[in-house]
Amino acid sequence: MPLQLHLYPLAIGWDWWLPPNYAVHGRAIDQLFIAIFWLTMVIFVGVEAGLIYFMVKYRRRPDRQKAIYSHGNTRLEMIWTIVPAIILIYLALVTKGVWENYRYAPNVDHEKAPKILVIGQQFIWNVVYPGPDKKLGRYLIYPRPTDLKWPTVPEGRSFSFPTVPGPAYLKEAEAIRVLNKYVDEINPLGKDFSDTAGKDDDWQSALNRPLEIPKGEPVEINIGSKDVIHDFYLPNFRVRLDAVPGMRGVIYLTATTSSTELEKQSRREYSLAEMETLLKDPKNEMRIAIDASSPHAEQDANGFLYKYPDKSKKKRGATIIREHAVIPLVDEDTGKPIVQELREIGVENVVAYAPKYWDIVCAELCGVGHSKMKGSIIVLERDEYEKKYGTPATTAAGAPSIVAVAGTTTQK
């Protein structure tokens, strides 16, 4: 069996248009965009053409002594006031419908829609699922040094000082230190453990995991933030809402295509020669997603990679290509073309496909690591989603696996 490489050429040729849309409400937004595009295009071409025509026609010429002496034409001006006004009012009315359908989702049963909580923090997206009871608990409630009681703790964890009833009885600096420890190690999302609705929430591995939603079903995505304003932007789903600390945003989203379907639709085989031509074209940036089940795939701290089977061949590390990295035309270490190296380890064909996930973009400046704040959204089949997030968790409760994350810029 020839070794199969999965890679996706990100852009074959120039893509000058809207990114593909996979959300139900997105169609109306795109149509409105296209309508405004053509409307403005017509006005643009008309006005600029008129301007150029006047510039040429009425240039200074020796045979003409004077310009036309005119102070204006009221009727003409009425026309070009009223016509744009009517067009713009119409546009505003159309916009209102599309906008309210997107923001208020009047056709969605708000009670029944699966709920997911997305919490932004510098520079990561946390994703909390409600568990089998389909109810989210209370989050983003953090203790303060002036509290009279200690914050709640999950079952099986202890966090109390028997002699002191609450942080307010400690010195301020000490209280802050203790509470920081609590937030950092026990409760980074500010969960209220006394809330019964949140008992079975899937929150412990919330950190930086992909957002997974079911296909064809309206999902209620709640958006919050721990520290600064982030912006939850899904370019491929026409969703954007700021994650504001102290506020909770709500977005309803129905995905039209599952990630597996996307992969299947876009799957295509390339021979190595074809791949080489693609690589040679500087417009194509190839990246690679390596199948974890592949026998040759190795995992290191930064993800999967392919290596030379025979490590003695090279001195400076034997990595050929790394997952998600841009594939260069030539291997920097050996100076040999990548395609040749792949051929040497037995690759004949490669299968290229679009990534299995779409980006979650933070589109509001949130600090130094802003451009690294990238999440991913994966669309599962409905039953797949139900199985994964709708049934009681198989992992034993206990020490949360959340790694304390930190933001970044600062804190001082």
Added chain:
Amino acid sequence: MTAISHPIDPAAGAHELGDAHAPHEAGFLKTYLFSTDHKTIGIQFLMVGLLFFVIGGLLALLVRWRLGWPEAPVPILGAYMERAGAWSGRTMPDDFYNAAFTMHASLMIFFVVIPILVGVYGNYLIPLKIGAADMAFPFLNGAAFWLAIPAGAIMVASFFLPGGPASAGWTSYPPLSRLEQHAGRWVAAEAATSAQPPPVTLNEKLDDGWQRAIQALRIQDPASHRQGVWSPTALVVNFVSLFLLFGYLCCYRVRLGLLFLNFAVGMLLAGLGAVLVLKGIQYVAFDGQSAWFLSLTILGFSSIMGAVNYLTTITKLRCPGMTMFRLPLSVWSLFITSILVLLATPVLAATLTMNLLDHNGLTCFFLATGRVVSNQIQNESGGGYPLLHQHLFWFYSHPAVYIMILPAMGMVSDILAVGARKPVFGYRPMIYALTGIAFLGFIVWAHHMFQSGMNPTLGTTFAISTMFIAVPSAIKVFNWMGTLWGGNIRYTAAMWNAIAFVAMFVIGGLSGIFMASTAVDVHVHGGYFIVAHIHYVLFGASTFGIFAAIYFWYPKMFGRMMNERLGLIHFVLSFIFFNLTFFTMHILGIGGMHRRVADFRNYATFAHFDSMNKFISVSAFLLGLAQIPFVLNFIGSWIWGPKAPNNPWEATTLEWETSSPPPHGNFAKVPVVHHGPYEYSSPLVEEDYLCQTRWIPGVDDHPTH
């Protein structure tokens, strides 16, 4: 106030201004440095504005360098920063990138476009065009300029503060602006090299790079930031600027009789004042972000002082016969702009003051309860509302967008009429459109916040008002076209730039409709589409308007003609590379690429924009190079340019009636106006222009005063 002895009542008739100003012969200081003459102040504003234009432009090029070639060492600056220890290598770190675009926008908006349009042309043109000898409050006018200098100095000094300048964007949204003072000391370089995009497989752990970055953050000492450590460069720049401000005040307010005594006491007081105020500034502006807040608050005071002056001057000091509806549109636009400044800037001052207090950890106006940064609880009372800042900020900054375009609109109307040798098409509708834009400009601010989480229905309200503001803008565009129609167009450098203003404003206006639609804004908000839009309005329109105004009034300001050929070269190159740079950005925006992001290549959705970004960067560098002919022309013409006649463009308005440059007091005699401002190709006279002051027997026997 040393109000000038000019007839407040225009009906008072002709009055010998020359006499009133003869004893005004002042010493060297009062003539050249601390002048209260509106023309000198205008030119001083122009010099400062152009200086900041250069700085802001270079910052933009740095931004483009990072976006085009993130791995490439930055020329010159990279070596310097590496040697200074600010960067770990010669490539630009993310924090510097954030600071670069923040300061680019802040400088260009607050220290280039507004000062040049309002400060320079408000000062220079208003008295000349309305036939006044000077501003209503010349001393206040000078004070407005000298107050703007410390504001600029604090902004410049922030580059040399620990942690670098502000880097929370020119909007400085809290809570980010509360936090980011130490952005410059983040271990960005380390994290940037080791952080990988999240893998396809569920990978819950963070990689080593992140962990190390986090550790480095933890060890910061929260008490260290109040040191107020200012570098010598920052101190010197600020001391000089404050010394000049106090020097100006002392120059006019210390009157002890003896010249030497005046000078000595003035110097002493100025030095003392500068030292004391500098101490205070050092305490308040302990980092880049607080310096940013403080600088703009001070600049706001300067703007308000200017606006009061312009409004008083236009309402009270018009010469006989100069009715409101005989004012040139440039004066009208400055009049309406001044109203905007007067009503909006106090709100900005309030916002910035609240932000400054928040930033100093004293209040929580904009900070919500229970924030946790880097898993460290914030020991603050909370209870604030982050969106309140946005409402207040945009309540100023949306009118500010019109502050940055209305004066250019007015001046371009003047220049188009002169160039086309035709009256402005629909003079009164133009004024009504200006007023309409100004009024609507106050009720559209929240269209910057459609996606901010505010009530969606409120979004619809603001979408409708925003759609409406396109109507007066459309009226203006069509009227400018109407002005060109049937003209006898003389193409000068000024005229080319003015026409470019119209052409580019059309693009900027039309792209605004996309953002005005709340639904479409979901996709194009906060991305390169808005970057393209703002640059079409502020560069394509305002800056080409500024170029037009400089080419047009240079002969009057400096008494020399500019070189038309160099002007044409400058225009053509700027126009081409401007469009290559910014039109392409629309495509990035439609593709969804978001702005203020150093590494768009991280995102699979945008990685294919690599080559397009390189193209934009090259175009931007060429746009920067295209300004060289302008600099040569500006400086060269001052030295070698041919002497300018009084009325080189054969224009009708009052400033062309006096000598180039006009003397102190502007007019030998108070002019008396008989006509509207745009009597070109009038059938009443043989020439194709009829000056406002020209009296035609039989027609103007009963001049309306």
